[in-house]
Amino acid sequence: MKRPDAVWAIARKELSERLRNRWIWTVSVLVLAATIAIAFFSATPVGVVGAHGGGAILASILNLAVYLVPLLALVMGAGAIIDEKRRGLLDLVLTYPVSSGEYFLGTFIGYALALGIALVTSFVPTGIVLSATTGVDIQQYALLVVLVLALGTSFLALSFLISILSRDPARGVATSVLVWILAVFVFDLVLVGILVGFGGQIPETAFGVMLLLNPTDVFRLIAFTWVGSAASPLGLATVSPPFPAAMLVSVLVLWAVVPLWLSHRLFQKRLAMDKLI
Amino acid sequence: MIRFEGTSKSFGSIEALAPLDLEIRDGEWLGVFGRNGSGKTTLLRLLVGLSQPTSGHIRIDGTIPGPEDWRAFRRSLGFMPERVSLFDNLSGEKTLRYFARLKQVDQAEVMPILEKVGLAEAARRKTSEYSKGMRQRLNLAQALLGDPKFLVLDEPIEGLDAHGVRDFFELLKAVTGRTVVFSSHRLPLISRVVDRICILSQGKVNALGTEDELYEKVNLPVRIVIHPRRDKAQALTAAVNQLDFASLVSQNGRLVVSVAQKDKLQFLSELLSLGPEMHDIRIEEPSLEEVLLETT
Numbered sequence: 001m002k003r004p005d006a007v008w009a010i011a012r013k014e015l016s017e018r019l020r021n022r023w024i025w026t027v028s029v030l031v032l033a034a035t036i037a038i039a040f041f042s043a044t045p046v047g048v049v050g051a052h053g054g055g056a057i058l059a060s061i062l063n064l065a066v067y068l069v070p071l072l073a074l075v076m077g078a079g080a081i082i083d084e085k086r087r088g089l090l091d092l093v094l095t096y097p098v099s100s101g102e103y104f105l106g107t108f109i110g111y112a113l114a115l116g117i118a119l120v121t122s123f124v125p126t127g128i129v130l131s132a133t134t135g136v137d138i139q140q141y142a143l144l145v146v147l148v149l150a151l152g153t154s155f156l157a158l159s160f161l162i163s164i165l166s167r168d169p170a171r172g173v174a175t176s177v178l179v180w181i182l183a184v185f186v187f188d189l190v191l192v193g194i195l196v197g198f199g200g201q202i203p204e205t206a207f208g209v210m211l212l213l214n215p216t217d218v219f220r221l222i223a224f225t226w227v228g229s230a231a232s233p234l235g236l237a238t239v240s241p242p243f244p245a246a247m248l249v250s251v252l253v254l255w256a257v258v259p260l261w262l263s264h265r266l267f268q269k270r271l272a273m274d275k276l277i
Numbered sequence: 278m279i280r281f282e283g284t285s286k287s288f289g290s291i292e293a294l295a296p297l298d299l300e301i302r303d304g305e306w307l308g309v310f311g312r313n314g315s316g317k318t319t320l321l322r323l324l325v326g327l328s329q330p331t332s333g334h335i336r337i338d339g340t341i342p343g344p345e346d347w348r349a350f351r352r353s354l355g356f357m358p359e360r361v362s363l364f365d366n367l368s369g370e371k372t373l374r375y376f377a378r379l380k381q382v383d384q385a386e387v388m389p390i391l392e393k394v395g396l397a398e399a400a401r402r403k404t405s406e407y408s409k410g411m412r413q414r415l416n417l418a419q420a421l422l423g424d425p426k427f428l429v430l431d432e433p434i435e436g437l438d439a440h441g442v443r444d445f446f447e448l449l450k451a452v453t454g455r456t457v458v459f460s461s462h463r464l465p466l467i468s469r470v471v472d473r474i475c476i477l478s479q480g481k482v483n484a485l486g487t488e489d490e491l492y493e494k495v496n497l498p499v500r501i502v503i504h505p506r507r508d509k510a511q512a513l514t515a516a517v518n519q520l521d522f523a524s525l526v527s528q529n530g531r532l533v534v535s536v537a538q539k540d541k542l543q544f545l546s547e548l549l550s551l552g553p554e555m556h557d558i559r560i561e562e563p564s565l566e567e568v569l570l571e572t573t
Contacts, residue, residue, distance in 0.1 A: 088360045092419075274328055
């Protein structure tokens with residue numbers, strides 16, 4: 001990387017463009033409203049105070065994040081790079097003393113920062129409310145936010161890969177929604193089907209490894225490790241063997257790094273062949 | 278100096294640009310012309326390094342550039358693409374500041390360039406509010422950042438009305454001492470400002486040279502329109518038909534004669550020697566449009 005200043009300039013421009021997108025703020029406000037509603041309805045009937053009640057609230061918020069954060073990230077990045085190519089901006093930028101790698105990295109950083117700001121806006125106010133009104137551990141909540149950011153980043157990386165594979169922003173959005181449905185709904189149903197099909201006789205480790213093939217399940221596994229037995233709404237994560245937290249975090253990081261690396265390779269290849277769109 | 282040496286570009290089985298040898302001299306203004314799909318944009322994309330040649334190579338100042346040489350070359354390059362949709366949400370000034378950062382150009386250069394292209398007053402307006410002509414000027418402004426010694430303008434006057442074209446050329450008058458390559462399919466408009474013309478057709482260079490050299494190469498006949506006196510038309514037609522180097526093209530109350538360039542003076546001399554058979558003569562040299570049509 002010869003020009004970190006160019007990477008930063010591109011990232012700033014992308015961040016500025018993304019933050020002007022009303023759709024992102026609409027979703028952020030909706031997520032914020034939903035998390036606050038969860039906090040309110042989870043705490044009110046039992047007057048929760050203490051670690052057990054706090055864990056249940058966190059688990060509910062994590063469950064909400066599993067559905068909405070991937071959707072936000074996937075749709076946000078669905079037209080990344082391809083849209084600039086269609087507008088002629090990518091070609092223009094590449095006639096400047098900027099390498100395609102610097103452009104790619106700057107674009108991803110800009111998107112990731114915008115997603116991060118949107119997610120912090122969605123989740124942090126709720127944490128403040130929860131820490132003030134319930135027994136939720138603020139440190140545990142901060143870890144949750146970090147975990148949500150990691151989940152968002154991995155799906156953003158997937159969205160970059162989808163965008164470059166699909167070659168068209170509209171097709172990219174459609175594919176992203178499909179990937180979201182697969183990751184959030186279908187994958188676990190398939191696993192349950194396998195589990196039922198084998199009469200529950202699948203080695204625990206093999207089942208756990210299958211869960212690692214879906215970043216939302218990796219997220220759930222980490223959350224389960226942190227939140228513990230209060231996290232019963234976290235579905236299949238509760239029947240997985242107890243993987244070390246460091247390993248799970250590494251897998252989630254890989255879910256960001258590998259799609260990003262693949263999309264970068266594909267981007268370079270198609271750029272060289274004039275076949276990006 | 279930039280040299281294309283056997284440079285070609287194909288997309289699958291389609292040859293967009295046949296092997297090309299072309300030298301772009303320092304400080305010259307070269308116009309690249311041709312119909313849509315003739316290979317103009319492909320040539321320009323190769324020139325700025327956006328495409329890699331299928332065969333042959335491009336030499337810049339004697340060197341076949343590697344990635345770092347391209348980076349260095351692009352510091353001295355200004356490129357104005359044909360179709361670009363600049364950032365609708367950003368102002369003209371912010372747009373230019375972004376490009377200045379990418380080119381490592383002092384931010385203090387931004388406002389003077391906006392002034393130069395006549396956008397100083399609109400600098401803080403969003404580019405989505407700009408007219409076509411203003412967007413074109415902003416596009417030119419980004420190309421002028423960093424005082425590049427090499428300017429590549431892809432269809433710079435496409436979509437501009439007569440005033441827009443005039444304003445654009447006024448702006449370009451300020452650009453001196455640089456190598457400039459234009460592409461366009463509006464030959465007569467650009468030919469006024471370029472030193473040499475390269476005419477492409479179906480990916481091949483059909484003609485290359487100065488305007489005069491092209492006229493000479495194509496050698497289109499001159500048309501001479503003769504308005505005979507009312508009672509002398511028949512006699513004049515007969516006389517013209519006797520001049521074997523001229524061909525009578527049409528007769529509709531006037532005579533339109535097509536004469537080869539080399540015979541032009543002799544024909545006129547003999548025509549005038551016929552006496553007062555006519556009350557007017559108009560000489561129509563072939564237009565550059567005709568040259569372009571003839572060569573593509």
